[in-house]
Amino acid sequence: MEAIATRSLRNRLLEFHFQASRNLQVRPIVKYTSLSFFVDRFMPALQRGNNIDKMQGQNGKSWLLEHLRESNLQLFCFVSIWISSKIHDSNPLSVKSLKALSDKLISDQHFTFHDFSEAELVFMEVSTYVISVPKQRWEFPLLPWVKFATSYDEEQIARVVTYIISHILK
Numbered sequence: 320m321e322a323i324a325t326r327s328l329r330n331r332l333l334e335f336h337f338q339a340s341r342n343l344q345v346r347p348i349v350k351y352t353s354l355s356f357f358v359d360r361f362m363p364a365l366q367r368g369n370n371i372d373k374m375q376g377q378n379g380k381s382w383l384l385e386h387l388r389e390s391n392l393q394l395f396c397f398v399s400i401w402i403s404s405k406i407h408d409s410n411p412l413s414v415k416s417l418k419a420l421s422d423k424l425i426s427d428q429h430f431t432f433h434d435f436s437e438a439e440l441v442f443m444e445v446s447t448y449v450i451s452v453p454k455q456r457w458e459f460p461l462l463p464w465v466k467f468a469t470s471y472d473e474e475q476i477a478r479v480v481t482y483i484i485s486h487i488l489k
Contacts, residue, residue, distance in 0.1 A: 328389065333358070335424070336396045342420055343412060345400060353403035357396055360446040381441045383434075390427040394434065397421055398442045401435070 336357060340350040365387070383391050397417050404411040414435050422429055430438075 328392075329362075331389070332392055332396060335393050336400075339396060339420060339424060340400060342424070343400060343416065345404060345412070346407065349400065349403045349407050352407060353396075353399040356402060356442075356446060357399040361395060361399065361442060364445045381437060383438055383441050388427065390425050391438075393425050394421065394430055394438050395442055398435065398438045401439065402442065 333354075336354060337350075340353070345353075365384075383394070397420075401412055401414070401417055414432055418430065418432060418435060
């Protein structure tokens with residue numbers, strides 16, 4: 320896992336990500352969301368490998384994380400683009416198009432359709448773990464602050480929040 324921290328590997332992965340995004344002709348929102356998923360969530364979780372060991376302890380560690388090679392990380396770059404496309408595009412990228420491009424760009428190893436599916440699950444497990452880590456000890460107490468500042472009770476706050484969210488999601 321120490322190899323993840325090297326600046327040259329990080330730079331190569333970023334360049335690879337941009338090249339794959341360019342070749343797939345994804346919209347900027349897809350490119351930058353996927354970059355954020357990969358750089359801000361996935362890579363830091365890999366650098367804290369002990370968290371991944373704990374998280375995957377029950378199911379066994381995926382072979383994609385067992386011997387982490389640059390080609391595996393490139394696969395995860397593709398997966399971050401794929402997930403972002405699923406979020407932002409009405410017609411998301413197909414795994415077939417991702418595999419075809421990966422066969423051209425990743426020279427060390429050819430991945431199967433099944434590998435893409437497994438990589439997506441691993442990526443989501445690792446990224447979700449980063450999001451759902453136990454709360455910080457000194458978290459800002461939002462609800463008590465709103466109650467203090469507005470003198471509303473929790474039920475009134477919940478109604479206002481529900482109204483705002485329903486208005487936003489229309």
